[in-house]
Amino acid sequence: MTRPEATLIIDLPGPDLTPEDARWLRGHPIGGVCLFARNITTPQRTARLTANIREALGRDVLIATDQEGGAVLRRLDVPPPPTPQALGELGESAAAFHAGQIAARGLLDLGINWNFAPSLDVNVDPLNPVIGERSFGPDPQRVAQLGIAWAQGSEAAGVLSAVKHYPGHGDTRVDSHEDLPVVDKTRAALEAAEWVPFRAAAQAGLGSVMTAHILYPQLDPARPATLSRTLLDGVLRGEWGYGGVIVTDAMDMGAIARRWPQG
Template identity: 85%
Template sequence: MIRPESTLIIDLPGADLSAADARWLAAHPVGGVCLFARNITTPDRTARLIREVRAALERDVLIAIDQEGGAVLRRLDVPPPPTPQALGALADEDAAFRAGQIAARGLLDLGINWNFAPSLDVNVDPLNPVIGERSFGTDPAQVARLGVAWARGSEAAGVLSAVKHYPGHGDTRVDSHEDLPVVNKSRAALEAAEWVPFRAAAHAALGSVMTAHILYPQLDPEWPATLSRTLLSGVLRGEWGYQGVIVTDAMDMGAIARRYPGGQAAGRALTAGADAVLVCGHGDRSVTDAHVRALRAAQASGAVSEARLHEASARLRLAEQRFPGQVQPYRAGQQALDQTDLLAWARAALRVQGNGPRLDPAAPVVLLAPSHTALGGPYGDHVTPAQLEAALRPHFPQLTTADLLDEAAARQATRAHPDAPVLLASTGRWGATPQAQHLAATLTGRAWHLCLWNPDDAAALPLPAIVTHGFRSPNLQALAETLIAR
């Protein structure tokens, strides 16, 4: 008899495997473990955590993570893959393939063998709260071409990809981390846009697909995609012939957990066609335990058949065999080569809009950057004023920095240096701040708007802009070079 928890992908509370968690894993042969930023510390410590997880489960289990690139990265001490949107700006399939390889090399270095990436969502709605720069663009054909190339690069380097979020999260105004989005589109509309990349991924036989917690009432008026037999077994498996692993997005997200508490949806996801049920308690083991109980009850009642459990478990075991988690060190020489590629791509993707003031390296420059920004959704970090200052000060030694969120302090800094050019930085995902909007009106003719995260912010302020398509180290180096050259 198959243990139903063998279909669960769970999380861990911290950077080390406690004795209690090791005992829990030994008693529950889960299908895999998903790591988050809280689990990633020094390379040696994280590698030890992964080894101990595998020892507790007594097999080369799947270890997953979200290492998409750009703003969605969990490991930060290796060369950072670019945002998919930046790769979309390059429109270079070879660059996308190599970006997938770079992401994979930073994971296999620790023994991580499953990347919940890339996003194949078409950026249909620019006000979508959770996609944006995570998408390769607005053109479905380009998203398909670049996204499949990225995933193939990852898998060629030894890391199972998980294209997401099927059937498409690009046209929502609701964050599924919080509530259930509804996309009331016809099948024909979906086939013309959102489905184009996922159909290409299925035909390319990529290793896994992650579902979206979204209701598509014109296809299934009752069940969100994660729980929809129509969309998983019908379209993805039946019509497109996909035979890889189907993994759910996290079942503790509000879109599912609020409607189906206590793990009720886990069995339904399996019967709909999913093979792996991702559940994250974020330190609360009772969340995982509830899903184990729910799956065991579904098995005992016959709601989830033995045949379905066997099929799901077999797909996960096959993925383990195809993508073993044997550590492959990320050598310094390879990292240097990858950094060269990343800098070249950052330079090529950077966009200058309008004509701003010239910056004199020997004269004062004022940097206005917010001390913090709201994150939410899948995001874990942002660029800080200290990081910006560290990137710019070597080129502009008389740089003065003020907190953009403290409007009085920001105005004081610009008045103290009335002839100095100003760099007004947008570092958040959710639009230009009110303080930035107020200050921009007073800085006409003397300021650049540094658009470091959301490219759409460039249109929000009446200033010439430098759009970097990201805030990682290659982006900041390309930014500094651009400012010096202008």
């Protein structure tokens, strides 16, 4: 039986693991740590941080970050991967695979083994405030083709991918960091667009899927996807047969914290 704390991923306040942080981690054997910009400084300092995390939690702990390319980058001292938007315009799977490898190689020497990327959001609404260049484009089939290639490149290089934001963040003008987006679409409409890349990713057996803090009232009127048994157990696990890791987006984002402070 999985220990509840083993399913938790936490963040840290700064670029070093203090003695107090280390004691806390040793007493709470959580499953992983997510590093943000405040944690990633010089390569040497960040590598020391991840080594200290492993000393406290064990060699197999997952250490994650977001290294997508474009607007979302955590490591800035190495050449970044091209933006998904640029890769979408190019339309070549080999280039997307290579971009995933580039992103992974920029993380491995820091001791990071999980990349919360790429975005498989179909850019349905170009005025979406949070996706934009993070998407491979408006064509669901192309997003599936290139996003899966990117994720496979990352995993081939040794870094677990997390395709996001299931079941799709591309058709909202509300940023889930601030508030709860509502996408009032039928299941048929989602199956024709937003779900295409995620269903393909599930069938490709990619390492992990990140959920969206978005309410889809025609599928679950009470809970956003992150908290929805209908969308997680029913569709992703049950219908699509996905057997990998499901990870939530950050639970302190406004979409969740303002309405479901206990998750």
